[in-house]
Amino acid sequence: MTFKDVIVVGGGAAGFFAAINIAEQNPNLKVAILERSKEGLAKVKVSGGGRCNVTHAEFIPKELTQNYPRGEKELLGPFHQFMTGDTIEWFEKRGVELKIEDDGRMFPVSNSSQTIIDCFLHEAEKHRVEVLYSHIVKAINPQDQQFKIQTSQGDFITNMVLIATGSNPKIWNLLESLGHTISQPVPSLFTFNIKDERIQDIPGVVAQDVEVKVLDTNLWSEGPLLITHWGMSAPSILKLSAFGALELAKRDYKFQIEINFIRQTFNDCLEVLKTLKQDLAKKTVFKSTQFDIPKRLWHKLVLASGMDIETRWADLNKAKLENLAGQLTQAVFMVDGKSTFKEEFVTAGGVNLKEIDFKTFESKRVKNLYFAGEVINVDAITGGFNFQNAWTGAYIAAKSIAQ
Known part of the structure; x- marks a missing residue:
């Protein structure tokens, strides 16, 4: 039986960040990470296409919380304690410089997730955090103000436990046995499968600024839209999938969306088309792309409006003008x-937020049990926000444990 002052279960982003901060703030504590696989930080490695999208350049706590479909209210206080600016400073102090891209995402200047992994491994070693790989946690039992943790490689006794296992159903089951409620996990951040003549054979086309609504719901989003081999992706779709995670799961991922490709009303669009009918009378509609729409998408929408490639603007009657306005806006x-x-699979679900004290990230049900990252029912849209939740929770829990 091995004794440690603190055991962190899970060697991912939140687990490493917590363990390093605990050991740095209180060097007297023996801290160990138990990681079930042969190496940790798997999500860090693949995040942002292997570049690691560390955080997002949003520096106002209230604005930052609006990127979390679950956790918006709860994270406001924590973000006042530790947020984007603190994350940037933390990494810079340890020699990792971050840069901001046009869309606000932040990456290491090296453009490699290995920089972040190396930083964590170096800091863990420097602060004598023991990282134990291939340790699968089988049971966590509170015993006389301590915890007994059974793993595939032996048992541990510890005073404090921090759970940072992400979306791991086995750990959620263990937490349920300790009296926690788990919000039913459903996928968040996914792309839509759509088979439709209008987007067939044009993968890679991006409409820069669209509005998407899920019909029969209040769900809507805006932003770029990417046409893929299997349907649609990019921020406008991913945002919808995150905020609609529970609703879309209920519908078994079968539903209708309405897209406004040009962010204009049907009537405004119709007026513009009537003017074009006059101004471009002799030209073919097919060849005269309008509204900054990608050419290949314009071609598809024109054909879907019941025209052929020879149809001229002058030939458009009221019905055809309305059809085209409909394809563009509805x-x-x-x-x-x-x-x-x-590979950035995110799950909505986890430990019920009402059972966590967000001043410390300690369990309200079990004393000296803490949480960080996606093990709790918090998830975000894409863009570095899920990592920021991990850093914030891990830092606040670490501070509380170290004291």
């Missing part, structure tokens, strides 16, 4: 299923 698509977005 195009309805049937979604049938979802696909995982890259």
Whole structure:
């Protein structure tokens, strides 16, 4: 039986960040990380296409919280304690410089997630954090103000436990046995599967600024839209998938969306088309792309409006003008299923937020049990926000444990 003052379960982003900060703030504590796989930090490695999207350049706590479909209210206090600026400073002090991209995402200047991994491994070694790989946690039992943790490689006794296992159903089951409630996990951050003549054969086309609504709900979002081999992706779709995670799961991922490709009303669009009918009378509609829409998408929408490639603007009657305005501002698509977005699989669900003290990230049900990262029912849209939740929770829990 091995004794440690603090055991962190989970060697991912939140686990390493917590362990390092505990050991740095209180060097007298013996801190160990138990990681079930042969190496840790797997999500850090693949995040942002292998560049690691560390955080997002949003520096106002209230604005930052609006990127969390679950956790918006609860994270406001924590973000006042530790947020984006603190994350940047933490990494810079340890020799990792971050840069901001046009869309606000932040990456290491090296453009490599290995920089972040190396930083964590170096800091863990420097502060004598013991990292134990291939240790699968099988049971966590509170015993006389301590915890007994059974693993596949032996048992541990510890005073404090921090759970940072992400979306791990086995750990959620263990936490349920300790009296916690788990919000039913459903996927968040996924792309939409759509088979439709209008987007067939044009993968890679991006409409820069669209509005997307899920019909029969209040769900909507805006932003770029990417047409893929299997349907649609990019921020406008991913945002919808995150904020609609529970609702779309209920519908078994079969629903209709309405897309406004040009962010104009049907009537305003119709007026513009009437003017174009006069101004471009002799030209073909097919060849005269309008509204900054990608050419290949314009071609598809024109054909879907009941025209052919020879139809001239002068030939458009009221019905055809209305059809085109409809395709541009109210195009309805049937979604049938979802696909995982890259390797950055995010789950909505986890430890019920009412059972956590967000001043310390300690469990309200079990004393000296703490949480950080996606093990709790917090998730975010894409763009570095899930990592920021991990850093914030891990830092606040570490501070509380170290004291």
